[in-house]
Amino acid sequence: MPLTLLVLTALLSAPLLWALLRWRAPLAALAWLLPAALCAGFAGLLPEVLASGARVEVRPWIPSLGVALALRADGLSLLFALLITGIGSFIFLYAARYLAGHADIARFFARLTLFMGAMLGAVLADDLIALLVFWELTSLASFLLIGFAPEQAASRRAAQQGLLITVGGGLALLAGAILLGQAAGTFRLSEILAMDGLASHPNAAWVIALVALGAFAKSAQVPLHAWLPNAMVAPTPVSAFLHSATMVKLGVYLLARLNPVYGEHALWTGLLLTAGLATMLTGALLSLRETDLKRVLAYSTVVSLGTLVTLIALPHPLAATAMVAFLIVHALYKACLFMVAGIVDHEAGTRDSTRLGGLARRMPLTAATALLAGLSMAGLPPFVGFVAKELVYEAQLSGSASWLPVAVAIVANAVMVAVAGVVTVRAFWGPLRPTPHTPHDPPLAMGLGPALLAALGLLLGLAPGLAGDLVQAAASAVAGHATAATLSLWHGLTPMLALSAFTLALGLAIYRGWERLHRALAAREAIATHGPDAAYDRAMAALQRLALWQTRAIQSGSLRRYLGATLVVVGGAVGLTAFARGALAWPSPDGAASLYALLPALLLLAAWAVVRARGFLRGVVAAGMVGFGLALVFLFHGAPDLAFTQFSVEAVAIVVLLAVVGRLPFAREDARTAPQRRVDAAIAIGFGAVASLLLLSVLATPFDERLSDFFRAASVPEAHGRNLVNVIIVDFRALDTLGEITVLALAALAAAAVLAGTRRSRATDAAHEEEGAA
Structure with a gap:
């Protein structure tokens, strides 16, 4: 049976099972048939895997990025798949009776099925990107399962804690996977496992540290273990599934999977051995x-998780079999x-x-x-x-x-x-x-x-040889070479x-x-007050205090401060980057520059008039002067259609501003103090200088006419138009134009709704006043 079909069956069965149990809740007693059928499907692959070593299926996903939905069943992944579905069958059967009569039994089984499908996808994934997607899906599904009773504060806290720790580890794993993919030149796990020399790559230490952090968070290694005992607030079927064959074993699976690549690296051995032993004792x-x-x-x-991580770190050939x-x-x-x-x-x-x-x-x-x-x-x-x-x-x-x-x-x-x-x-x-x-x-x-x-x-x-072949195949995958499991x-x-x-x-x-021993240890309050669980609470409280301080400092409610901060950050970042990269340049003047050298001076004078304008009417007229001056620049540069468009837009804008905005009541013309004006002037001058230098640097760059040549050549035969600007806007950039029109239409509808609501409010107030007078 295809691996893709098995994984998709598990994932797609979640909403179907929810709908079915919402219709007939007693059918939950038959839900165990789903994992049992999947287990039979994986068991049917066992002879093929034992004979050939692995079964691989590749489905195109994001070909442009070299990412595929590649699934691979070897001894290790097939062992996990059998444990997930086999033990899952018993847990599904158990849960149907354990939660019989529960109002949310449909929601429970849907989440449990989603979790099972995510686990199967993670252990069978042969692509790092696909593995990461399923990895995070297990964190989300476990969050939903641990928080199954959201009305309880303990349930909400445990679910949030588990999600934050495992997703935080997942972010570290994402960075490690990207570095690993770059070092290997591929994201396919089977190809990475077949390579030599990755352990000596310059980024190997970073990959090991990041991957180990992600795996330790998922598999509850010290000091990231606190979420696991707290997850016991979940229903018992969830606890049994998470702790036996699924969630907590996923980090162990990843470490075992990458052990052939980094097993000989000193950092790998040291990290795993230290974390494993500390976790065992803790x-x-x-x-x-x-x-x-x-x-x-x-x-x-x-x-047990500490024991498994320790065994992965040990170099003895028997360690893989023992693990x-x-x-x-x-x-x-x-x-x-x-x-x-x-x-x-x-x-x-x-x-x-x-x-x-x-x-x-x-x-x-x-x-x-x-x-x-x-x-x-x-x-x-x-x-x-x-x-x-x-x-x-x-x-x-x-x-x-x-x-x-x-x-x-x-x-x-x-x-x-x-x-x-x-x-x-x-x-x-x-x-x-x-x-x-x-x-x-x-x-x-x-x-x-x-x-x-x-x-x-x-x-x-009594008969350990019954599992001998499967153990040998899985141990060979962990060790990276054939092992003789006895x-x-x-x-x-x-x-x-x-x-x-x-x-x-x-x-x-x-x-x-x-x-x-229990009384003596329970009396040691320092274990609870200074342990990782208490540290998590302190960290969350500190995060809330930081968020409160940050909100007070940043969200001042002043539009002026928001715009100033934005311009400073953008202008500073762009300007410093351009200066550091040596991207600033000055264009050489051409012969025609003297014909319209007066335009920049006119634009500067108009801008100065806008700044110095004391009244709204004067400011609008001065701003119009800037727009008309820019239209002259377009006209002198051989773009008459763009110039006339600018003339039209500027004229309409002035009329609208004078007719609508000009009638709004302004309490004060400018509430800024003199120091605030000086700060704003410095920000405006600085940002304008950066923008000007960038534009001048662009002008100093030799013009690449390949795009212009393409539009000129394709305008008539493909778009049936000779006006290049219109053709680009209407045909080649049709989706952009449609998006702009849609935004303007939505803004117009929103404005119309606000104005209509204002009229209704005034009418209602007038009616109330008349009733009161009567």
Whole structure:
């Protein structure tokens, strides 16, 4: 099936699904068929991709700029597409029951579908410009999803924060993509990946810094991670989709995609390794401060994202395989646990871990699902989480000369063991605690998705070879060369096994002391008051203060100040640029100049008369002298038609000004003080001098008659006219002329409406006065 068809189906289905569910809301139970069909379409491409390496489709988009809607499915992009649509199928099914009866369910599914389509376009794009378009579309769609409940202040703040951070990162990515395209001479990703030497290009450091900033903002790397936990105000299906296979993984995807290009650059390795390790530690620490199940899982996602970025930075050949395996593992158990947290909240009425316990007695099926996913998250055999953790430890032990990545990974993974215990064991086992609602297992539509994802984690742990070919293809794309991916549950008695055992023991110790750790960390107010989230609030408050000061300073309400500032900026910028570039020149006088040398003097005298005029009538007459003098200039330069046009326009303008504007009541002729007049005179003289020097420089440039020759040659045969000015205005510049006529017509209509409204207002006032008198 064509890639373009799959992506367009996802995007175009959003409005169709909205219209359908607005008509019949219960049909939301069948919405999962859309991502399931797309998943089947991508699965059908798997044999071709594994055999040939990639499938490429190119559709012309902006040929003049060399931009095409190019889509490419290789191992990495196909893996993401399968995760997006496969997990999306379960989330769509879950959401239909989770939001059953909601008044805005049609709007929710339309936004969720748009988000899915944008993600598919981003991971399949083979053109940097197309990738950027889909990248920003994911930010917009996530903004709409996070802010699904706009009546809540927390929802509005979280949506705005997520949008500003990710779009700000997107602007940095735009600059990096432009520099990368210029360095490579192409915007096609496949061509860029096939090039050698881009890492040694002079702009390589700028490209790396800008691309990394964009990816870090999207994938919540420290210190740009605050938006991710705050996005938990969104409905649980949104949280599950964003955190497992979509939004937060897009930055990781971009870093993995460009790793073959810049993987050997020291800045690339240093940035990714530093950000990844810092994110792992920060997420682990902050997850221990939370009691809300969704926020606990959100910070564990931050840890996982840091792990993925760290693995991309490691030079060991096994790091790519470990990264891909961990990507799959995290998507499976995180989507499952988020949906479980939503089930607990939906059925028990709370997701506060301090108020939960013993739910397994009332929700045995949900407890079993949570336990399977939690064991995979903790990295215990025989789950696929254990397989991925062994690979992660092996890559970190062999891929870095420093002990720091291994130490950070042990601490972070130990905290993940504790988090898995808090989400599963603490909530579902132990004594039964009272909850706002009587808990019970959810309907089949809500419980089926997480149960299947948890079972898939166990299946891939027992038979990891089922995903071996896909993992190998994706890891080869990340590494930039063919890799031999070997996934197995048992590697023997190895150092990695010892690290896993030590991690489990440390995690159990953290779990046992979780309450003390939580109270100690929650009491540290400095973490909240001086963290990135508080810094965001301070930055937004400072931005508002700056905007207020700027408005007061610039928006003074004085037209005189606005015009003066505009003329100073434009004149100064143009004049300084022309001077710096050496563009100013003086034309040589010709023999005929003496015949009309008096005209400039006459124009200057007329302009001086306008400035010195004390009354409105004198000013209008003096301005007319300037216009008539300009008409004489046209006449002496061999443009009689233009001169007579100028004569006519000037005469009509004087009559209108005297007849209409001259009758308006002016309280004072000129309210300016003497210093203000001197400032205005200096601005006017300066701007006029710059304009004059530019015109003289144009006259000093040899005249290029190619355009004139074209119009003379084409006037009669193509436009059937001999008057070049009329032909240019009516035929060659017809759209410009139409636009000018339209503007004038709209201005006339607006003036007529204002005058008519004034008449009606006066008539109404007169009628009221008569009624009052009666």
